[in-house]
Amino acid sequence: MIGRLFKFHGGIKPDAHKNESSGGAIRKAPLPARLVVPLRQSARAGAACIVAVGQRVLKGERIGEPEGFLGTGVHAPTSGTVAAIASCPMAHPSGLETPCVVIEPDGEDRWIEHAPFDYRAASRDEALAWLRDCGIVGLGGATFPSHVKLGRGSGIETLILNGAECEPWITCDDRLMRERAVDILAGANILRELIGARELVVGVEDNKPEAVAAMQAAAVGTPTRVVAVPALYPAGGEKQLIRVLTGVEIPYGKLGGDYGVRCFNVGTAHAVYRAFIHGEPLISRIVTLTGNCETPGNWEVAIGTPVADLLALARPKADTDRILMGGPMMGFAMPRLDVPVVKGTNCIISASPRLFPPAPPEQPCIRCTECAKACPVELQPFELYWHSRSKNFGKAQEYHLFDCIECGCCTYVCPAHIPLVDYFRFSKSEIWAREREKTAADQARERFEFRNFRQEREKAEKAAKLAAKAAETRAKLAEAGTAEAPAAADAPAAEDPKKALIAAALARAKAQKAEIQPQNTDNLSPQTQAEIADIEARRKVLEAVAATPAPQAAEAAAAPDEPRS
């Protein structure tokens, strides 16, 4: 029953440090004084707030309505009162802010009425909508909305359950598999049915024998295969695990669905199980607290719990100098601790100079190709480094920069201590920025070109209109003969539509003038009229005096008209 395993290129074997936190059972973290629940759990899964400040909410009550294609629901992790709806800093290397609902728990932890969802009785779309409304996203770290992942692709043969957990220090999936294997497999089988996959394969790194045993025990009597894969970072990367278990390689920019496989994290499967069988939305997750602390372990944490509150449970030692979120290979040092645990938070590490010594100074690359040997994507990182350093981004893209998964293997092995991944992150963001600029420039150019086009079009339309009108006028004139409007009947004017029109307009104006002679002196008060009469009388006297040069002025006024005609 054990299928053949495949290898991916490279990989590294850093010290696992799993034992620090994997010994004890998962404990429920106490509720903090305030929960800060982000409406946007990741860059992708957004939600619109549907509660007001002061409103009482129950545990599991929806407080955020899924918004957009990738939106998922957001729920109150406990019962309490909405204290504020405001932008709060997020767990992000740059401390980005996002709109959050701040809830003050009432301590009762009272559930809203909830019921299981019979996905077999419902249509597939209804089942996916249920997942979306329950706020189910990938708990492996990327927080990709599960309903979208399930909805895409067809003809999927194999569902892979990712329990590899290859990052050092992290043990939340390990503990979850040891303690809740049956629930995980139940959730995974729901996913398998929804996706229409034939087989379910669970991949667990062989450095977690208890988890493998627990999952295998839970899978006894079912066609599910639980496979211990060699512990080799980054075997838990989705594409790497798919490669190991099925031999399929999924290139950058493609999804497993295009290749008949789909991969979900064990934590996600567990959340799916809770959503369908118990009707519970995703309001908590398992977080590993480990590193340089007195009491490392795994905790079931309400989403929105501030990291500072959570960290107190692990009691970091005095020489802790940084707090890392995620694993040491791909995580980041938190700029602040007053940020909430979100659905993608799997691990919080207390770091000390002893456990995570600062990297030695960067030295010149000697092209030893250690990085290329370690790269799981089979890139040539030293070439990418060279091109990134010289900001030769075109060349970097030719060498498949965007295939880089930023796993950190190259930096880990580099004898010259070059932070290769940092160079690649820099290049990627530079390229994105340039593409944004280029898009903006393209849009500006398009707008300009459209404006020119519009102006040309309007000119043409005007000309056409004029021509039509001229033709009309000519026809009219031809009908009416030349007697009525002698000016318009002039031969050259008739040839030119514009002149014909002007002539026609002049003729009309003359006719109108003949009918009524509008004067701005009409409808004036008697007093003003008297004043005007007085002024006119004085002007006549003046005109009489200046009568002698008058013919000259008349000539000068008439002269410019002559060459024009």
Added chain:
Amino acid sequence: MIHSPYVRKPVSVQRTMGLVLLALVPGIVAHALVIGAGVLVNLAISTITAVAAEALMLHLRKRPVGIAVADLSAVVTAWLVTLCFPPIVPWWLTVCAVLVAIVAVKHLYGGLGQNPFNPAMIAYCSMIVAFPALMSQWPPAGHLSFDTQLSLILGGPRDIDGITGATALDALRTGLRSGTQTVDTVLKGSAFGALGGRGWEWVSIGYVAGGLFLLAMRIITWHMPVAFIGVLAAISGLFWLVDPAGFASPLFHLASGGAMLAAFFIVTDPVSGATTPRGKLLFAGGIALIAWLIRNFGAYPEGIAFGVLLMNMCVPLLDMKTQPRVFGHRHDIEGGGK
């Protein structure tokens, strides 16, 4: 701000270079015991010169001196220069050669990691062109006392015929070109041992041992030694089978001259060599082919150094045209970074 990963493998350039030096030790010991201890004096001279030149150049280039000197790369270059040279060259020749390698080839091109050519091989080629006589005076194994060697190194009078004999490669070349001798008759001469040059076989075995150590420590990959030895054996074997009287056997070629030093320590220089797996095979294979051609038809008895330099020139092209397939890009057109 420091970014992930926050853990690093405990490796360094210094460790890499240190292991290369360690791997050279068996060959050096064999050299000192079988050929003569003069090589140790030359190693000391070249090491001191290299470190001084390195420090001076770093200072002139306004780079941190301490950390770069401590990376031991200059010492590796110095040792390789010395081990390619006859062990009784006068001290000033060693100094000149090391200065060429460190100052001109390494630092004028931008320092560690930037040189397109193998510094030791440029040093060898420039010296053999400039001082052909001194560069071809190889003492027969155990022929000279240490005092004599020392006096020669320090610039003492050189009685050429008395102190040196033809090397195996030289003797074979001269013998065959005279038109009167075959490989068999030449090989009966005093310069030859069981495999190649008498005594030098032991030195070669020392280099092989060091090379296997580097392979085991994963400092070098199998590609270059295998391709170099494979191609040299294949081409010499082919001609030897066709005309055993006119061409030496593969074993002779592999055991003579600097073949083993080159296979594990010279062609495997990471900085100036090809980097892709297929590029490495082509690079080392090309060197072996050129070396064999020069040994048989060229103006010099040994052609590895010229082979290395010629193939150094091809490295950008080789790397570009042999880029490995990226994960998931199975159906991409092979070759080229596109």
